[in-house]
Amino acid sequence: xxxxxxxVSKEKPPLYADHKKVYPRQVRGVFRRLKWIxxxxxxxxxxxxxxxxxxxxxxxxxxxxxxxxxxxRLYFFWIEIWPQEIYYLTGVLILAAVGLFLVTAVAGRLWCxxxxxxxxxxxLFMLVERWVEGDRPARMQLDRTGFSLEKLKKKVLKHAIWLxxxxxxxxxxxxxxxxxxxxxxxxxxxxxxGPVLFFIGLFTTTTYLLAGYSREQVCTYMCPWPRFQSAMxxxxxxxxxxxxxxxxxxxxLRKSESWDERVATGGGDCIDCHQCVQxxxxxxxxxxxxxxxxxxxGLCIDACNDMMSKIDRPGNLIAFDTERNHQARPLGxxxxxxxxxxxxxxxxxxxxxxxxxxxxxxxxxxRLDISVLRDRAPLFVSLSGGEIRNGFTVKISNMTRQDRNxxxxxxxxPQGEITVVGPDETPAxxxxxxxxxxxxxxxxxxxxxxxxxxxxxxxxLDFVLTEASGGxxxxxxxxxxxxxx
Amino acid sequence: xxxxxxKDALSGVYTTGHEWDGISELNNPLPRWWLYVFYxxxxxxxxxxxxxxxxxxxxxxxxGLLGWSMRAESARDLEAASQQQAxxxxxxxxxxxxxxxxxxxxxxxxxxxxxxxxxxxxxACHGAGGQGARGFPNLTDDKWIFGGKYEDILNTVTHGAHNxxxxxxxxxxxxxxxxxxxxxxxxxxxxxxxxxVLSINKRSTDAAAATRGQQIFADNCVACHGSNAEGNQDMGxxxxxxxxxxxxxxxxxxxxxxxxxxxxxMPNWGARLDAATIKSVALYVHELGGGK
Numbered sequence: 001x002x003x004x005x006x007x008v009s010k011e012k013p014p015l016y017a018d019h020k021k022v023y024p025r026q027v028r029g030v031f032r033r034l035k036w037i038x039x040x041x042x043x044x045x046x047x048x049x050x051x052x053x054x055x056x057x058x059x060x061x062x063x064x065x066x067x068x069x070x071x072x073r074l075y076f077f078w079i080e081i082w083p084q085e086i087y088y089l090t091g092v093l094i095l096a097a098v099g100l101f102l103v104t105a106v107a108g109r110l111w112c113x114x115x116x117x118x119x120x121x122x123x124l125f126m127l128v129e130r131w132v133e134g135d136r137p138a139r140m141q142l143d144r145t146g147f148s149l150e151k152l153k154k155k156v157l158k159h160a161i162w163l164x165x166x167x168x169x170x171x172x173x174x175x176x177x178x179x180x181x182x183x184x185x186x187x188x189x190x191x192x193x194g195p196v197l198f199f200i201g202l203f204t205t206t207t208y209l210l211a212g213y214s215r216e217q218v219c220t221y222m223c224p225w226p227r228f229q230s231a232m233x234x235x236x237x238x239x240x241x242x243x244x245x246x247x248x249x250x251x252x253l254r255k256s257e258s259w260d261e262r263v264a265t266g267g268g269d270c271i272d273c274h275q276c277v278q279x280x281x282x283x284x285x286x287x288x289x290x291x292x293x294x295x296x297x298g299l300c301i302d303a304c305n306d307m308m309s310k311i312d313r314p315g316n317l318i319a320f321d322t323e324r325n326h327q328a329r330p331l332g333x334x335x336x337x338x339x340x341x342x343x344x345x346x347x348x349x350x351x352x353x354x355x356x357x358x359x360x361x362x363x364x365x366x367r368l369d370i371s372v373l374r375d376r377a378p379l380f381v382s383l384s385g386g387e388i389r390n391g392f393t394v395k396i397s398n399m400t401r402q403d404r405n406x407x408x409x410x411x412x413x414p415q416g417e418i419t420v421v422g423p424d425e426t427p428a429x430x431x432x433x434x435x436x437x438x439x440x441x442x443x444x445x446x447x448x449x450x451x452x453x454x455x456x457x458x459x460x461l462d463f464v465l466t467e468a469s470g471g472x473x474x475x476x477x478x479x480x481x482x483x484x485x
Numbered sequence: 486x487x488x489x490x491x492k493d494a495l496s497g498v499y500t501t502g503h504e505w506d507g508i509s510e511l512n513n514p515l516p517r518w519w520l521y522v523f524y525x526x527x528x529x530x531x532x533x534x535x536x537x538x539x540x541x542x543x544x545x546x547x548x549g550l551l552g553w554s555m556r557a558e559s560a561r562d563l564e565a566a567s568q569q570q571a572x573x574x575x576x577x578x579x580x581x582x583x584x585x586x587x588x589x590x591x592x593x594x595x596x597x598x599x600x601x602x603x604x605x606x607x608x609a610c611h612g613a614g615g616q617g618a619r620g621f622p623n624l625t626d627d628k629w630i631f632g633g634k635y636e637d638i639l640n641t642v643t644h645g646a647h648n649x650x651x652x653x654x655x656x657x658x659x660x661x662x663x664x665x666x667x668x669x670x671x672x673x674x675x676x677x678x679x680x681x682v683l684s685i686n687k688r689s690t691d692a693a694a695a696t697r698g699q700q701i702f703a704d705n706c707v708a709c710h711g712s713n714a715e716g717n718q719d720m721g722x723x724x725x726x727x728x729x730x731x732x733x734x735x736x737x738x739x740x741x742x743x744x745x746x747x748x749x750x751m752p753n754w755g756a757r758l759d760a761a762t763i764k765s766v767a768l769y770v771h772e773l774g775g776g777k
Contacts, residue, residue, distance in 0.1 A: 017514040221516060377614030381625045381774060384727035389626075391774055423586075423773060444772050 021143070022216060022283035024126060024160045025136040025275070029302025038114045039123055047168070051173035054078075057401045058480050060438065067177050079362065082399060084369075091358045095351060102347035104232040105341050108239045108320070112225065113297030121169070122281065125162055134159040136278060161291075162212050163204070168339040170203030185256050216282035219295055226292050233322040236338045240296055241320050242287045245330035250287075253311060269317050276300035277319060281370075286318060368435075370465050382437035382482045388454065388482040394447045394463065399436035406433050407443070407466040412462045413480060416449040432468065447480065454482045500520070570594075574761040582635045585768060590766075592710065596699045599769025602762045606754065607770075614774045620732055620749055625773045628729045632718040633777035639767040643755035650753035656709070657748030672744070674701050680741035685714050685726050 054077055061068060066075040074089070075080035080086055085200035103110050113119060133139045133154050140149060174196055175183060181250055186192050192200075210218055219226060233239065247270030254262075270287065277285045279300055282293045286300045298320060305315040325335040383389055402459035409430045410416045418428035421444035434443045447461070461480040466473045488612075491497035491500050493511055501507040534540055538554065548554075573594045577585065585591050604613065610621040617623035622630055631641045631654055661670040670678070670763040675699075681698030683689040703712070709722035716724030721732060732742055754763055770776070 014514050015512070016517040016520045018517050114585075217516060217518070221519065376613060377612060378616030378623075378625055381623070382728060383626055384628045384729050385726070389507070389774060467569075467673055 018032065020219070021277075023136045023139050023347075025278040025281040025302045025303075027275075027299050027306070029299075029305060031298035031454070032302050035114055035123065035297060036301075039120050042115065042120055042153060043124070046197065047172050050172065056080075056340070060401065063179055065176060069177060070378070076127065079227060080399070082377055082397070084397075085365070088358065088362065090351065091354060095354055095358070097348055098350050101232060102344060102351065104229070105343050105347060107235055108233065108237050108413070109226075109229065109294070109296030112219065112295040113355050116213075116221070116295075118210060118342055119281075119295065119297070121155075121165075121207060122215050124165065126281070128161045128174075129158055132161070147189070158436045159212075160240045163380065164208040166204040166211075167200070168205045170200040170205075173203045174200055199332075216293065219282065220293050226295075234343060235327075236341055239290055239324050240286055240294055240298055240300065240318065240319040240322075242289070243316070243326070243329070244287070244289075247287070247317050252367045268314055270309070271307070271311065272305055275303040279303040301310040301396065304429075329378065366472075366474065367399040368465070368472050368474045369399070370463060370474045370476045371395045372463050372478045373398070374478055374481075380483070382483065383448070387448050387450050388480075389446055389448045390461075390480050392463075394443045394445045395436040396433060396434075396441045396443070396465065398437055398439060401437050402435050404435050406435060406465045407431070407468055408433050409466065410447065410461060411464055412460050413449055413453070414448070415453045416447045416461075416480070419446040419448070420444070433465070449482075451485060452480060454480065454485075457482060457484045489567050544776050548690055577761045577764055582768075585764075595765045595768045596772060598762065598763035598768075602758065603769055606758070607766065615770060617654055621729055622749075623729070623737045623775075624770050626729060627775045627777075628777070629718060629775070630716075630723050630726065630731070631721050633771075633772045633775055635767060637718070637774065638776070639764065640769050641751065642770070643753065645751040645753035647748045647750045648753055650756070653751075653753055656720050656722075656744045658722075658742065660744065660746035661705070662744035670701065670743075672703070674698075675740055675743045678702055678706070680738050682714070682725050682739055683736060685735075687729070688734075704731065 031210070045222075049065050050063065054075070055062055055064050056075070061073075061075060062077065063073070064077050066073075068075065072083050074086075080292065098317070100326035101112055102167065129139070135143055142154065145151060149226075178196065180288075183192070183196075214222070247268045249266045249268035250270035250272045251267055253271045257267075269414075276287070277283075277300075280286070282295060283295065284291050284293045301316070301318045301320070304318045308315045308317055313315065319446070321329075321335075322337065325337070328335060371394070373393040373395070375393075380391040381391075396406065407430050408418060408420075410418065414429070417426045417429065418431045419425050420431050420433065427448065435442060449459075457481040459482070462475055463477050464473060464475045488674060490507070491502075493500060494497070494708055498511045498513060498630040501511060501512045521587050535549070536548075536553075537552045538546055539547040539549070540583055573591065574691060576591060580588070580591060603611075603615070607615075611624055612621075613618050615624035617625075622628075627633070629637065630711035631637055631646065641654065644650045644653040649656055659669075661675060662668050662672065670767055677694045678701050679698070680689055680691050681702050682691075684695035684698075689695045702714075702717075702744055703709075706714075709717055709720045711722075714725035716726075728734070730738075732738055753765070758766070
């Protein structure tokens with residue numbers, strides 16, 4: 001038996017970490033202004049897009065952007081997507097993903113810091129919070145004090161505004177799925193359906209909880225994106241960087257000490273004022289180096305530059321910089337930015353190829369489609385006169401806004417006679433088929449042919465649809481089955 | 486038991502205190518709200534299991550305070566569906582064939598309902614697509630034993646054939662060779678008739694036998710099958726002058742059919758299904774492609 005040294009420490013580490021509330025301080029500067037601009041533009045798009053009208057003619061929704069679930073259409077201005085074309089949505093998602101990779105490789109977590117809905121709404125909620133409760137010290141003070149009427153008033157007001165924003169956010173989300181003016185009418189008459197109310201409630205709740213309470217917890221614990229950031233960034237990507245080679249030897253500024261004396265005694269540019277920590281929306285200290293929690297918003301840069309100008313020192317002690325330049329600068333080497341490098345070239349190439357393929361197919365996609373479904377039970381029917389009959393279900397998708405008339409012929413089997421189940425069931429070599437606008441038209445079609453004209457058990461058959469007025473054609477290959485002979 | 490809680494020098498994070506061959510695990514604590522979400526899930530599960538069935542108790546199970554069951558839910562759905570269909574079903578029972586064909590709503594309702602009813606009741610013998618099998622008539626071709634008009638099909642579905650229904654088709658193919666003498670025909674005569682039937686379809690290999698058989702056919706068979714073997718749907722006697730055979734058209738099968746007789750049973754569905762369903766099935770069969 002071996003002896004094991006046992007040293008149980010007095011200080012027990014916690015199994016579960018308490019939430020440390022972050023109180024970001026107000027900050028002014030280039031990146032803060034940029035963030036406000038992006039926020040304004042994105043929110044304006046989100047709230048106003050469903051209200052843009054787009055005339056598509058009779059009995060089509062006149063809303064520019066609409067995912068019509070019950071009608072099974074996706075409308076985006078002049079583009080109309082049918083369910084079988086949903087791969088365009090896949091394409092857009094792939095473009096978005098590769099675009100995200102490209103932006104990240106060049107300029108770091110711009111998405112996280114500026115454009116992500118989590119960031120945008122959190123910023124909006126923080127704005128409300130600051131307006132009602134005051135800036136960081138006032139908020140911390142308010143939370144520390146016990147109950148008072150003043151506190152209750154402020155808290156109630158804050159949560160009321162938050163809830164109002166949440167309801168509007170949840171309500172606007174619904175407008176992407178239903179006609180906006182119709183919905184407002186229903187809202188006015190209190191006749192909104194249960195499922196719609198459920199989704200408004202769902203998005204109201206998530207907005208309120210995620211932007212009001214969870215905030216940076218979403219980025220740190222829920223979002224997968226920060227977890228594989230390190231694979232997306234390389235030494236040429238811009239990240240928020242604390243120039244420790246300039247700043248270290250950090251210590252508070254002393255009035256009694258001149259700057260030269262400070263430098264001579266090993267003092268750095270960082271005066272340890274903690275402004276960068278206090279403005280950080282995720283509550284981290286950027287001076288600890290790159291961290292998973294950093295969303296790359298650059299607010300600490302604004303805070304630090306403000307402070308540096310006050311003490312009359314050069315700015316950009318914290319800056320968007322690349323790892324390569326961060327290594328080069330202290331050695332006195334000139335900074336080099338390599339936005340064009342294999343990684344970004346490959347991302348761009350993928351973007352261009354997928355984008356080109358999508359645009360090309362979108363421009364040339366047919367607005368008429370015929371699909372033919374062979375009967376499988378029975379595969380064929382032997383008629384008493386020695387003829388063979390095959391049954392088919394023919395579906396004509398007319399994706400235009402006009403009613404159209406077509407002639408169905410079978411050039412591969414000129415002797416075949418076509419019967420369409422319906423009012424007129426006279427067999428013919430060419431039969432008229434009508435296709436109503438914006439719909440899939442289904443027909444039961446029987447084809448009869450004498451066994452003598454068939455090539456063995458399986459004869460090629462081509463369903464050709466020609467517009468009666470001599471316009472567009474569409475065709476679908478299938479086979480005509482019969483007995484072995 | 487954890488032996489020691491050490492701080493990892495590199496990451497500044499405490500270890501869990503467990504050590505395996507010198508390997509210890511860092512303790513990165515979960516946020517506490519996450520823990521509460523987990524507790525909330527447990528509470529949810531407990532409430533759920535009290536309200537809903539989910540706990541086995543020997544041979545029975547806990548039914549839950551709400552008394553909810555999937556079977557009752559399904560019964561409610563069926564009830565609601567039949568309530569919805571009640572109007573269309575009444576219309577269907579009252580409507581004539583032409584009226585049904587003229588109303589797309591009624592036609593689609595009947596065809597959809599007929600398809601389901603056919604799959605549940607008829608497909609076992611007549612095949613999933615109505616293509617039939619040996620001894621069970623093909624409903625998709627243009628040959629009909631008891632008639633291919635909508636009314637004929639409706640009648641056959643309602644009363645069936647060779648069963649106890651007094652209105653069903655009752656005539657059948659007799660056995661021409663009987664177990665005890667005297668038989669109606671001799672085995673040689675049966676062979677000759679079979680040869681004659683083959684000759685109608687130009688498949689005979691024995692002209693002399695066919696000629697002998699023609700006379701026997703004229704004496705015994707024309708009453709039902711017609712003088713030109715064209716069949717008679719009123720009597721349920723199939724035409725013998727085409728390519729379609731219910732039991733098989735080769736000589737051996739013909740000999741068996743003539744000597745032993747045939748009488749395939751079709752149940753009288755009028756006793757089992759309601760009027761609307763029967764009409765739906767008849768319409769569905771009529772629209773399979775062979776309807777007259």
